Amino acid sequence: MSLPTPPRHREIFSVVGLDLERAGQVSTEVQRILRRLGVEPEVVRRAGIVCFEGEMNIVLYTPGGRIILLVYDDRVELIFSDQGPGIPDVELARQPGYSTAPEWARELGFGSGMGIPNMEANSDRLEIRSRVGEGTVIRATLFRRKGEAAGNSGKAGA
Ligand SMILES: Nc1ncnc2c1ncn2[C@@H]1O[C@H](COP(=O)(O)OP(=O)(O)OP(=O)(O)O)[C@@H](O)[C@H]1O
Ligand SMILES: [Mg+2]
Numbered sequence: 001m002s003l004p005t006p007p008r009h010r011e012i013f014s015v016v017g018l019d020l021e022r023a024g025q026v027s028t029e030v031q032r033i034l035r036r037l038g039v040e041p042e043v044v045r046r047a048g049i050v051c052f053e054g055e056m057n058i059v060l061y062t063p064g065g066r067i068i069l070l071v072y073d074d075r076v077e078l079i080f081s082d083q084g085p086g087i088p089d090v091e092l093a094r095q096p097g098y099s100t101a102p103e104w105a106r107e108l109g110f111g112s113g114m115g116i117p118n119m120e121a122n123s124d125r126l127e128i129r130s131r132v133g134e135g136t137v138i139r140a141t142l143f144r145r146k147g148e149a150a151g152n153s154g155k156a157g158a
Contacts, residue, residue, distance in 0.1 A: 009037055009071040015055055017063040017084070020108070026067050027051035030078070037071055043144050046122040047076050050140045053115035054080040060105050061085065062135070075124075078140045086132040094120065094128070 011033060013026045031048040039047075051067065058065040062084025070077040087093045094116050101111030120126045123140040130136040 005072065007070040007072050009033070009069070011069040013067045013069070015058045015065050015067060015082075017059060017065070017082075019059060023056060023059045024052060026055045030067075030069055033069065034071065034076065039071065039076060040144055043076055043142050046142055047078065049122045050119045050142070051078055053119045054078065054138055054140070056110065057115055058082045058084070060101065060110060065135070074144055076142045076144065080138040081135065083135045086134055087128070087130040087136055088132050090128045090130055
């Protein structure tokens with residue numbers, strides 16, 4: 001039996017709940033780090049979307065939490081954890097259009113109920129564990145694919 005390979009890179013960010021001024025900063029930083037590490041542009045793009053949605057949900061629905069970025073040779077993982085109210089029905093929360101966003105969040109353009117579906121669409125695996133009154137942990141896994149090396153594609157970016 002071999003031990004699991006440790007990540008090549010690991011970063012922890014804290015997210016302050018209801019701090020709309022800084023909302024989105026972690027996902028910008030995550031994309032910057034992944035680009036610097038030479039992660040494939042397509043994976044960087046998808047990780048940015050997953051991170052933004054997870055970060056916004058921590059900001060909108062919880063007093064705060066953290067995001068852990070793990071970069072492996074074969075995948076990128078993003079782990080979102082918070083000490084918020086929890087999600088009573090995770091299957092329902094995965095449905096497009098389901099939202100409990102308060103009025104003030106809707107006025108800012110949130111509350112389409114597309115965040116979790118978007119996280120799902122942009123990761124290869126999305127695990128959600130939540131306990132009412134304790135909090136939520138979401139782990140997104142994005143596999144890296146060979147032949148998509150950064151700067152390798154003549155078509156990417158312009
Ligand atoms: N970290 C969390 N803690 C508690 N509840 C959450 C959390 N994340 C999501 N939810 C619940 O799941 C619902 C669906 O989340 P989702 O991100 O899909 O949509 P939304 O945030 O309501 O709208 P959008 O993301 O499109 O702006 C939320 O409305 C909220 O009720
Ligand atoms: Mg959301």
